[in-house]
Amino acid sequence: MTGPSTGFKDRFGDLLGRPVVATEIDLEDFAGFKCLYRDERAMIDDAKMLEYYISYRWLDLGPDDTYIDIAAQDCPFAFFVRDHFGCRAYRQDLFYLEKGIHGADIGGNAARIPLQSGSVSKMSLHNSLEHFEGRSDIRFFREAQRLLRPGGKLLVAPLFIGEAYSTVKDAGWVDEDGVKHLWGEGARFARWYDLAHFKSRILDNSRHLRVEVYHVDNAAAVDPQCFPFFAMFERLV
Numbered sequence: 001m002t003g004p005s006t007g008f009k010d011r012f013g014d015l016l017g018r019p020v021v022a023t024e025i026d027l028e029d030f031a032g033f034k035c036l037y038r039d040e041r042a043m044i045d046d047a048k049m050l051e052y053y054i055s056y057r058w059l060d061l062g063p064d065d066t067y068i069d070i071a072a073q074d075c076p077f078a079f080f081v082r083d084h085f086g087c088r089a090y091r092q093d094l095f096y097l098e099k100g101i102h103g104a105d106i107g108g109n110a111a112r113i114p115l116q117s118g119s120v121s122k123m124s125l126h127n128s129l130e131h132f133e134g135r136s137d138i139r140f141f142r143e144a145q146r147l148l149r150p151g152g153k154l155l156v157a158p159l160f161i162g163e164a165y166s167t168v169k170d171a172g173w174v175d176e177d178g179v180k181h182l183w184g185e186g187a188r189f190a191r192w193y194d195l196a197h198f199k200s201r202i203l204d205n206s207r208h209l210r211v212e213v214y215h216v217d218n219a220a221a222v223d224p225q226c227f228p229f230f231a232m233f234e235r236l237v
């Protein structure tokens, strides 16, 4: 993986046709969110909590929304959204949920979600888009445009993008003893976008979406592991 170098944000802004938006996390507000949203799963640290906080703060959720946490695995965030904002909420996943709609759970590929066109107002992908294998990322963006109602929003947090495009088929982490552990079936594949592939795979297939990319300037103050970019797509009328 190659991280962004000097000038990357400017080149990214040139590609988007608008500057990357510099933002900061209000650390007190983030601490308050961590008291509201409880997530007892293993490996939920501040870097993960920041992804949910960004959905909570940037998606402008309310009781009229229909929300989907795309590629949620076993994440309870959609249930928090339902209970906190009083809206309809689903979680969706390919490998971890049974195919079809089962109450609030939707199993299957995010590129083909069995809901009506225009029936969804908000979606987020927390640490997920980069695990969509083959052309699933491209197909998902086409599907998202079908599902989202005008003005609907789609958040990708973080957006893993840098100087070099790469993919791996055995994604995981190396522990302090140098032993490699795999993330497992749902995240065995990982993709790191560069600007050219972000354009050809995402922007060129999102013609009915307006994208705004954000850089969290104080991401390291939340957790040194945080990757600072996220993207918000809005369905045009």
Ligand SMILES: C[S@@+](CC[C@H](N)C(=O)[O-])C[C@H]1O[C@@H](n2cnc3c(N)ncnc32)[C@H](O)[C@@H]1O
Residues within 6 Å of the ligand: 070, 071, 072, 073, 074, 075, 092, 093, 094, 095, 096, 108, 109, 110, 111, 125, 126, 127, 128, 131, 132, 133, 136, 185, 186, 187
């Ligand atoms: C790193 S995990 C997601 C973590 C989860 N969003 C969270 O915050 O806890 C990546 C997920 O992507 C799912 N996935 C991969 N390809 C998918 C696809 N095409 N459609 C839906 N889900 C997919 C995997 O099953 C896996 O659960």
